[in-house]
Amino acid sequence: MNPLLPYEAVIQTRRQETAETFTLTLAFRDPLRQQEYRFIPGQFNMVGIPGVGEAPFSLSSEPWRRGSFDHTIRVAGAVTSALAYLKEGEVVGVRGPYGRPWPxxxxxxxxxxxxxxxxxxxxxxxxxxxxxxxxxxxxxxxxxxxxxxxxxxxxxxxxxxxxxxxxxxxxxxxxxxxxxxxxxxxxxxxxxxxxxxxxxxxxxxxxxxxxxxxxxxxxxxxxxxxxxxxxxxLERHMRCAVGQCGHCLLGAIFVC
Ligand code: FES
The missing domain is CATH 3.40.50.80 (Nucleotide-binding domain of ferredoxin-NADP reductase (FNR) module)
Structure with a gap:
């Protein structure tokens, strides 16, 4: 499986958490991809909307849940604003998980x-x-x-x-x-x-x-x-999310 390739994920539910924050529950459209998907607490996905862009979002769901996964998002820029308007049944691109987990x-x-x-x-x-x-x-x-x-x-x-x-x-x-x-x-x-x-x-x-x-x-x-x-x-703007583009550099550290 190509780690840089986004897969289509369907919004299962959208829950408003606070005035500026909402949680999207997503599931990959391909049931096999969803079945195989695993993450460890602390990891993130890149979530994108064609024509708008892509941004990193931490996973906020229970790590053992198999049928779906959550991202809790605050409206802060172009990608998050566009995500805020999406409804259940709409599709986003998701690739990941990336990043070092919590120890x-x-x-x-x-x-x-x-x-x-x-x-x-x-x-x-x-x-x-x-x-x-x-x-x-x-x-x-x-x-x-x-x-x-x-x-x-x-x-x-x-x-x-x-x-x-x-x-x-x-x-x-x-x-x-x-x-x-x-x-x-x-x-x-x-x-x-x-x-x-x-x-x-x-x-x-x-x-x-x-x-x-x-x-x-x-x-x-x-x-x-x-x-x-x-x-x-830490949070930084990211592009590749796999330590190759240098977009997330903080001094000598790749934040991704
Ligand atoms: S986002 Fe590309 S190196 Fe970290």
Missing amino acids: LEEGRGRDLLIAAGGLGLAPLRPVLEATLKERGSYGEVTVLYGGRAPQALLFGEDRERWERSGSIQILLTVDRPEGEWPHHIGVVTELVPRVRFRPEETVALLCGPEVMIRFTALELLKRRVSPDRIFVS
Whole structure:
């Protein structure tokens, strides 16, 4: 199978998550392609519309689901705006999966500290689902999640379910609370001192705005989490997605 070749995928459902964010559930038109498709939490697909363009989107569905897969998308440019107008039954081009997965193996037997801002929870959703499925393999699992306002936070039902499991602790924060807001007000970084974890036995996964990633990582370093156990997910414009075109370069690093 040519990794650079897009395959037709049909929109099964479209769910509005927040005012600016929606989730597309897709399935490859070719049932065999869909049956064989696998991804690991943290990977992404290139999704394209002919005549508009192509962009990278993280996978936000459970990694073991076979009949379809999800992308949670925020309207931010030409491709995302065009995707926002598509309806169930319409077709997009999908190639992937690409990218380095989150190091879940590294987290086994250790505490997992997951920090996300805004849309950054989308690529971490598969991690939380996978963790919940094998909950006994990890120590404390804590999620620090923040956004601009309560209505901008993603996956309310999932967060309730994760909390109801009694095995994942979730701390929320927003910049601008509305109505009664029983959680923290401020930035994600401010949640770090409120969490109890074993720094020497913690793996941290960070995703969100780069300023949030930078300051959360600094806070974790202050708490003596080892730098080689702090993992971040970055976003860049991409073309090939397979380390060949250099379009995604950040210094000497291929972000794809
Ligand atoms: S997108 Fe082409 S090298 Fe990364």
